[in-house]
Amino acid sequence: GENVEQHPSTLSVQEGDSAVIKCTYSDSASNYFPWYKQELGKRPQLIIDIRSNVGEKKDQRIAVTLNKTAKHFSLHITETQPEDSAVYFCAATTGITGTASKLTFGTGTRLQVTL
Amino acid sequence: SQTIHQWPATLVQPVGSPLSLECTVEGTSNPNLYWYRQAAGRGLQLLFYSVGIGQISSEVPQNLSASRPQDRQFILSSKKLLLSDSGFYLCAWSVRGTTNYGYTFGSGTRLTVV
Numbered sequence: 290g291e292n293v294e295q296h297p298s299t300l301s302v303q304e305g306d307s308a309v310i311k312c313t314y315s316d317s318a319s320n321y322f323p324w325y326k327q328e329l330g331k332r333p334q335l336i337i338d339i340r341s342n343v344g345e346k347k348d349q350r351i352a353v354t355l356n357k358t359a360k361h362f363s364l365h366i367t368e369t370q371p372e373d374s375a376v377y378f379c380a381a382t383t384g385i386t387g388t389a390s391k392l393t394f395g396t397g398t399r400l401q402v403t404l
Numbered sequence: 405s406q407t408i409h410q411w412p413a414t415l416v417q418p419v420g421s422p423l424s425l426e427c428t429v430e431g432t433s434n435p436n437l438y439w440y441r442q443a444a445g446r447g448l449q450l451l452f453y454s455v456g457i458g459q460i461s462s463e464v465p466q467n468l469s470a471s472r473p474q475d476r477q478f479i480l481s482s483k484k485l486l487l488s489d490s491g492f493y494l495c496a497w498s499v500r501g502t503t504n505y506g507y508t509f510g511s512g513t514r515l516t517v518v
Contacts, residue, residue: 397447
């Protein structure tokens with residue numbers, strides 16, 4: 290089955306700096322890669338996703354890049370703010386229309402944005 | 405709009421007691437449903453998923469079971485809880501029949517087995 294590795298496990302940046310979180314996956318058939326943000330005690334919430342036919346996607350201060358050849362994808366947050374402090378999870382799945390999309394998650398990155 | 409409800413929010417149960425967690429989805433039909441567990445400070449582990457009424461797939465052997473008695477209802481159960489069952493249990497749903505593979509999670513149940 291799919292295996293997703295995520296690094297680093299913790300990341301501390303100063304407000305206004307950029308943060309990068311990296312993930313690798315094992316199944317070359319994976320075609321959907323979402324990123325979730327989980328604040329303390331809350332549910333994970335989807336912040337951005339990318340499909341295997343796209344190399345990069347951006348949404349305001351958040352961007353995700355995908356390298357299918359190397360089987361890795363990254364989350365980039367620019368101009369970090371204190372409210373970006375949370376645990377971020379990457380995930381991967383081989384999505385097939387009509388079946389369940391079983392997401393395999395990374396182990397999470399605790400991002401702390403300091404003033 | 406679609407909403408997902410999960411209850412209870414917190415639960416403290418003694419070892420050996422039974423468990424029943426419930427999840428319901430509103431505003432959609434034929435959803436794919438999932439149960440995940442998150443141990444303290446850890447990632448999310450898929451426990452069960454379902455593509456329809458009565459159709460349950462288990463991802464890991466364990467002390468838990470799942471049922472889907474109605475299209476938008478998903479139940480996680482145990483006959484006898486173990487200490488290792490403690491964790492944050494999350495229900496999620498995704499749209500079936502499209503290329504939208506993303507999940508929406510419920511608010512979670514924090515289970516402490518004592």
